[in-house]
Amino acid sequence: MPAPADLATGRRRRPGRPVANRPRRLRKRVELTLFLGPAFVLYSALVLVPMGMAAYYGFFNWTGLGPLDDFVGFDNYRRAFSDPVFRGSVQNNAIIVALSMLIQLPLALALALLLNRRMRGRTLLRTVLFAPYVLSEVITAVTWVLLLQPSGPVDHAMETLGLGRFVQLWLADPDVVLYTMFVVITWKYIGFGIILFLAGLVAIPDELKEAAAIDGASSWQTTRHIVLPLLGPTVRIWAFLSIIGALQLFDLIWIMTLGGPAGASSTMVTYLIDHGFKRNEFGYGSAVAMILFTLSFVVALLYQRFVLRRDTEGALTRMAG
Amino acid sequence: MRSKALISVLLGSALVLAACGGDDGEAEADGKTELIWWHNATQDPLKSYFEDVAAAYTAEHPDVTFKIEPVQNESITTKIQVGLQSNDPPDIFQQWGGGELATQVQSGKVQDISDSTADTVEGLGGTAAGWQVDGKQYGLPYSVGVVGFWYRKDLFEQAGITGPPATLDELNEDVQKLKDAGITPIALGGKDKWPDAFYWGYIATRLCSTEALQEASASASLDGDDCFVQAGEVLEDFIDTEPFQEGFLGTPAQQGAASSAGMVANGKAAMELQGHWNGGVIGGLTPDQKQLGDDVLGWFPFPPIDGGDGTPDATFGGGDGFSCSSEAPPACADFLNFLLSPEQQSKFGELNVGLPVAPGTGDSVSDPTVAGVLEARDASSYTQLYFDKALPTAPGLALNDAIANFFAGQGSPDEIVASVNQ
Numbered sequence: 001m002p003a004p005a006d007l008a009t010g011r012r013r014r015p016g017r018p019v020a021n022r023p024r025r026l027r028k029r030v031e032l033t034l035f036l037g038p039a040f041v042l043y044s045a046l047v048l049v050p051m052g053m054a055a056y057y058g059f060f061n062w063t064g065l066g067p068l069d070d071f072v073g074f075d076n077y078r079r080a081f082s083d084p085v086f087r088g089s090v091q092n093n094a095i096i097v098a099l100s101m102l103i104q105l106p107l108a109l110a111l112a113l114l115l116n117r118r119m120r121g122r123t124l125l126r127t128v129l130f131a132p133y134v135l136s137e138v139i140t141a142v143t144w145v146l147l148l149q150p151s152g153p154v155d156h157a158m159e160t161l162g163l164g165r166f167v168q169l170w171l172a173d174p175d176v177v178l179y180t181m182f183v184v185i186t187w188k189y190i191g192f193g194i195i196l197f198l199a200g201l202v203a204i205p206d207e208l209k210e211a212a213a214i215d216g217a218s219s220w221q222t223t224r225h226i227v228l229p230l231l232g233p234t235v236r237i238w239a240f241l242s243i244i245g246a247l248q249l250f251d252l253i254w255i256m257t258l259g260g261p262a263g264a265s266s267t268m269v270t271y272l273i274d275h276g277f278k279r280n281e282f283g284y285g286s287a288v289a290m291i292l293f294t295l296s297f298v299v300a301l302l303y304q305r306f307v308l309r310r311d312t313e314g315a316l317t318r319m320a321g
Numbered sequence: 322m323r324s325k326a327l328i329s330v331l332l333g334s335a336l337v338l339a340a341c342g343g344d345d346g347e348a349e350a351d352g353k354t355e356l357i358w359w360h361n362a363t364q365d366p367l368k369s370y371f372e373d374v375a376a377a378y379t380a381e382h383p384d385v386t387f388k389i390e391p392v393q394n395e396s397i398t399t400k401i402q403v404g405l406q407s408n409d410p411p412d413i414f415q416q417w418g419g420g421e422l423a424t425q426v427q428s429g430k431v432q433d434i435s436d437s438t439a440d441t442v443e444g445l446g447g448t449a450a451g452w453q454v455d456g457k458q459y460g461l462p463y464s465v466g467v468v469g470f471w472y473r474k475d476l477f478e479q480a481g482i483t484g485p486p487a488t489l490d491e492l493n494e495d496v497q498k499l500k501d502a503g504i505t506p507i508a509l510g511g512k513d514k515w516p517d518a519f520y521w522g523y524i525a526t527r528l529c530s531t532e533a534l535q536e537a538s539a540s541a542s543l544d545g546d547d548c549f550v551q552a553g554e555v556l557e558d559f560i561d562t563e564p565f566q567e568g569f570l571g572t573p574a575q576q577g578a579a580s581s582a583g584m585v586a587n588g589k590a591a592m593e594l595q596g597h598w599n600g601g602v603i604g605g606l607t608p609d610q611k612q613l614g615d616d617v618l619g620w621f622p623f624p625p626i627d628g629g630d631g632t633p634d635a636t637f638g639g640g641d642g643f644s645c646s647s648e649a650p651p652a653c654a655d656f657l658n659f660l661l662s663p664e665q666q667s668k669f670g671e672l673n674v675g676l677p678v679a680p681g682t683g684d685s686v687s688d689p690t691v692a693g694v695l696e697a698r699d700a701s702s703y704t705q706l707y708f709d710k711a712l713p714t715a716p717g718l719a720l721n722d723a724i725a726n727f728f729a730g731q732g733s734p735d736e737i738v739a740s741v742n743q
Contacts, residue, residue: 063424063428063714064402064403064406065402065405065406065424065425065427065428065429065430066427066428066429066430145579146577146579149568149579150566150567150568151567152579169567169568169570169571170571171568171571172511172567172568172569172570172571172572173568173570174570174729177571257512257571258512258513258514261511261512261570261571261725261729262570262725262726262729262730262731263726277399277403278398278399278718279714279715279718279719280402280424280714280715281715
């Protein structure tokens with residue numbers, strides 16, 4: 001029997017001697033290098049190298065000018081962990097993460113379910129809810145600062161609606177400012193969650209919902225037992241992005257409150273800019289940046305290991321097929 | 322497949338080359354010099370004034386052009402610090418002197434202009450000392466002044482106050498009269514923190530002897546004298562009279578009509594403790610963007626405090642100036658001399674937004690209120706530089722933070738003093 005012909009080159013292949021594969025493998029490698037090369041170079045230069053440099057700077061006391069000659073080892077890290085303002089910042093980040101899960105998640109789900117129905121003006125409503133996400137952080141922050149002035153538009157609106165007694169010093173009261181910032185953050189980012197969940201909802205086959213209806217399930221039962229579980233992977237992805245985003249919160253806080261009255265709204269990033277770079281303590285700032293990186297990295301790894309693992313096993317396609 | 326690979330190679334190299342080939346910055350090859358100038362005058366009239374000075378210099382020296390970049394005051398300090406260590410540092414940049422300048426000089430990034438500006442410095446006399454380190458000149462001031470209360474005469478009249486207060490107790494009484502008339506007594510830009518520090522700094526200037534103040538700046542420590550702790554206690558009593566606007570912890574100092582300067586500009590508050598530049602800042606925030614005349618806006622120094630060890634005519638203040646970076650061409654120092662010439666300084670004085678320092682130019686200030694500030698500056702035997710500039714940057718900003726926390730009801734007078742020790 002003649003040896004099987006090699007499909008690509010048409011040459012005969014002697015069994016056990018994959019000579020003809022070598023030029024193909026080499027070309028594959030060349031192609032991979034060419035295509036991945038620029039991306040890899042950029043990624044290393046703009047992400048990996050600065051990370052390494054930040055880790056290095058974190059071991060020094062450095063004003064940013066002049067040579068790196070004041071080695072202090074882990075002192076910067078010790079200083080960060082013993083600083084009540086930094087601990088407060090970590091706590092603020094944790095509060096934002098928790099509130100995002102508790103409030104933004106149900107809100108985005110509810111709005112997505114609502115916007116999934118056919119109704120008049122659905123496209124307009126979707127656009128209106130998604131528009132804040134498209135605005136830049138700076139414009140959002142500057143606009144909200146003006147809106148939240150004492151006796152400003154928000155206060156006047158509340159008084160007109162008869163909610164006058166709930167008016168607070170939104171940005172000036174240390175007890176309230178973090179929650180004010182959470183409202184602004186929700187206003188800005190809810191559109192992202194809605195779009196994501198809408199996409200997930202569209203992917204749920206109608207047959208499942210019809211089958212449930214035939215079996216006599218009410219629409220709430222359908223939602224609770226069929227739609228929401230199938231939306232699981234989307235929710236988990238959204239939660240992941242939301243957590244990482246909440247850990248790195250900076251722009252809105254910096255412009256609106258500079259870290260809040262007496263650090264009440266400071267986050268890890270505003271702390272590192274304020275106590276590190278603004279005070280010309282670039283070594284200390286780099287150490288705090290490394291703490292933030294490690295924290296985000298650990299959260300990301302744990303999340304992928306324990307929460308997202310489910311999604312690779314229980315895929316919808318497997319169930320439907 | 323081969324042609325696809327070839328195309329991708331060409332595209333990839335084109336992209337990398339495009340990214341790498343960048344701007345060269347100054348081109349000095351053909352004898353032309355471009356000076357990059359970073360200053361904090363983002364509003365007119367000062368912004369246009371600087372443009373005019375640059376144009377006037379180019380008229381006299383056609384081979385020198387300017388690339389001017391106005392940067393908002395709150396961001397310019399970090400921008401300068403980062404810019405100095407980059408490959409494209411600014412040639413002329415904002416400089417407040419004191420401990421911050423000393424730190425910059427240590428790094429070797431600031432040009433020693435002692436020789437090229439010797440004549441100008443001689444004319445300036447003692448004022449130039451704030452921009453010297455170890456006897457060498459590293460920058461020149463163009464506007465030096467003192468902090469004081471800028472107040473609205475119309476609102477004072479409304480509250481039945483006949484004249485500026487002469488003591489701290491009288492100031493407290495005036496605050497009460499204004500509150501009774503339904504007027505916000507004092508506007509404070511608490512969000513930016515340095516306006517808070519003016520209160521503590523001025524009280525310390527009133528309570529501490531000149532030696533204690535000078536020792537504090539030299540040693541970068543406030544532990545040397547009890548008067549600094551006392552300053553916190555007097556400040557606490559003052560804050561307890563609740564003289565500030567609602568939500569002052571979140572009000573910015575100079576940005577927009579809702580800032581503390583904007584409140585005074587629009588008659589929403591009766592007075593503000595601010596620096597010599599405030600007349601100009603307020604003018605930029607009025608509805609017609611014109612300065613309030615001296616029939617509306619007045620000025621009085623921080624009143625004396627009974628029992629204080631401070632020199633009676635001591636003032637708290639500082640100035641704005643410019644430095645040349647170490648790699649700047651000689652045209653930079655020459656331009657600073659030009660900026661400090663009597664002609665240019667007189668034009669600056671006429672704007673009524675700051676206080677010129679060149680000898681003989683004091684008369685150019687036409688607004689009586691601003692002229693009053695200039696008189697107070699010249700009459701003062703000792704001016705304490707703002708503590709966040711007198712001390713090196715890190716302890717200075719830590720002090721601002723501690724004072725701002727104190728205004729928010731956190732911390733104690735001892736903690737304010739301890740904050741500069743890190």
